[in-house]
Amino acid sequence: MKIETMKIFTTSQIKQCDRLTIENDGITDIDLMERAASACTDWILAQYQRDEHFYIFCGNGNNGGDGFAVARQLSKQRRKVSVFSASEHKQLSKLAQINFNKAKAVSGISFFHFNELKTLPIKDNAIIIEALFGTGLNRKIEGETAEVIDILNEIDLAKISIDMPAGLFADDLPEPESSIFKADTTLSFQFWKKSFLHPETGKYCGKIYILNISLSKDFIENEPTENYVIGEELIRKIYQPRNDFSHKGTLGKTAIVAGSLGKMGAAVLATKSALRSGSGLTFTHAPKCGSETLQITCPEAMFVANGKNFAEEFNFEDDQTLGIGPGLGTEIGTEKAFLIFLKNHKKPLILDADALNIISKDTTNLSLIPKDSIITPHPKEFERLFGKTKNSFERLELGRKKAVELGIFIILKDHHTQVITPENEVFYNITGNSGMAKGGSGDALLGILTSFLAQDYPPKHAALFGVWFHGKAGDFAAERFSKEAMLPSDLIGQIGEVFKYLSKKNPSH
Structure with missing residues (x-):
């Protein structure tokens, strides 16, 4: 059973949760391990219903215990199973030893040592299951186990990791030049781990499934954390279905400030996404050179000229909610007018792309961003705004510091896009896909965010809902057009499908 748990816990917190579950449920630690193994086995049996041969690689610790238990359970379901483990079993953990002995008692399982992998041919219909370390790893893998990982990574077969790929740490980056198992699928228990969600480490995890093993609800509810996953349960609480008695005057005034000579497509995409996202009245402030383009492609929006070829005027009605930046350009006139505007504007707004590039020219400009505003930098824009970092973990910590310091939301x-709040929280988004890695996707996001903010979603809710919503529309677009062929305009075309999805009480999509 797949669940979408909101909280992300550290390794030590997960161990506490395990202990409390054992105490409260009146079970033993081996019972909890059996529960975890059963969740994995059920998933594997549902996924593979043919004549596959399962090769299970077990470490000496409790993750190896999971692997031995899975081997026994699969064999009892008449599946072909071979188990590989270290040459010496003297250092097996207590639970691993118990499950190793139970697996040994099953006549249908073949047992091998790691050092036999080089000479034993692996069948073409094999599935490799890795249960070497899990979250218990706290050092770089070396020796025989590292050699096994390197060999397995060269084999072109489906690979599954139990709990997390060997070589990864749950909460941080691995050591340089570590041997890391590259899984196609990771079956993890109850919680997302931080390392699943960062590019340097997540690339080893493949498709991630979070399996419910009924850990303590009291612990999960009461244990504090600053790290979360944006789960669908949260989104359904945030979503505000349209009131049947609403009208265009009650659904916000969205003002998109975008476009310049040669970059009017950005303004079109941002405007279309704002319109599709439910904005009551939508205005596009853009140079005169784009008036025909915008009025033909976005007839539902009102055009307001703010210059000839580049934006030189930043004048708005007080009740408009502003999204500024896509294709804006960084011309001197634009920069001067934009910074003067920022000095006098106090309401939350959305800033993206060239708006951020203008601000980044002088770090003192950061203080001009109104409190509770939402900025949407990609990694390079973030670097220009706040400085270089060594990796995405370090970048996130700098983002936390700046969000608190400036009182803003950083998307x-x-x-896995991160929404960083002024309260030092981080929400990871798990919708979206690589098909969205095309110019224009960010413009669509700005339109969605600005529309939601205009519709009176609080800034935090607008940020969380907007990021999830944008990714979900991207997922629908990829499903329809493929990741390779989908366009940002296809994403915008799927916005209505996301609203329809949210309107269903029991969605099956």
Whole structure:
């Protein structure tokens, strides 16, 4: 059973949760391990219903215990199973030893040592299951186990990791030049791990499935954390279905400030996404050179000229909610007018792309961003704004510091985009896909965010809902057009499907 748990816990917190579950449920630690193994086995049996041969690689610790238990359970379901483990079993953990002994008692399982992998041919219909370390790893893998990982990574077969790929740490980056198992699928227990969600480490995990093993609800509810996944349960609480008695005057005034000579497509994409996202009245402030383009492609929006070829005027009605930046350009006239505007504007707004590039020219400009505003930098824009970092973990910590310091929401765009709040919280988004890695996707995001903010979603809710919504529309677009062929305009075309999805009480999509 797949669940979408909101909280992300550290390794030590997960161990506490395990202990409390054992105490409260009146079970033993071996019972909890059996529960975890059963969740993995059920998933594997549902996924593979043919004549596959399962090669299970077990470490000496409790993750190896999971692997031995899975081997026994699969064999009892008449599946072909071979188990590989270290040459010496003297250092097996207590639970691993118990499950190793139970697996040994099953006549249908073949047992091998790691050092036999080089000479034993692996069948073409094999599935490799890795259960070497899990979250228990706290050092670089070396020796025989590292050699096994390197060999397995060269084999072109489906690979599954139990809990997390060997070589990764749950909460941080691995050591340089570590041997890391590259899984196609990771079956993890109850919680997302931080390392699943960063590009340097997540690339080893493949498709991630979070399996419910009924850990303590009291612990999960009461244990504090600053790290979360944006789960669908949260989104359904945030979503505000349209009131049947609403009208265009009650659904916000969205003002998109975008476009310049040669970059009017950005303004079109941002405007279309704002319109599709439910904005009551939508205005596009853009140079005169784009008036025909915008009025033909976005007839539902009102055009307001702010210059000839580049934006030189930043004048708005007080009740408009502003999204500024896509294709804006960084001309001197634009920069001067934009910074003067920022000095006098106090309401939350959305800033993206060239708006951020203008601000980044002088770090003192950061203080001009109104409190509770939302900025949407990709990693390079983030670097220009706040400085270089060594990796995405370090970048996130700098983002936390700056969000608190400036009192703003930072949407740090990445494979798993992070929403960083002024309260030092981080929400990772798990919708979206690599098909969105095309110019124009960010313009669509700005339109969605600005529309939601205009519709009176609080800034935090607008940020969380907007990022999830944008990714979900991207997922629908990829499903329809493929990741390779989908366009940002296809994403915008799927916005209505996301609203329809949210309107269903029991969605099956």
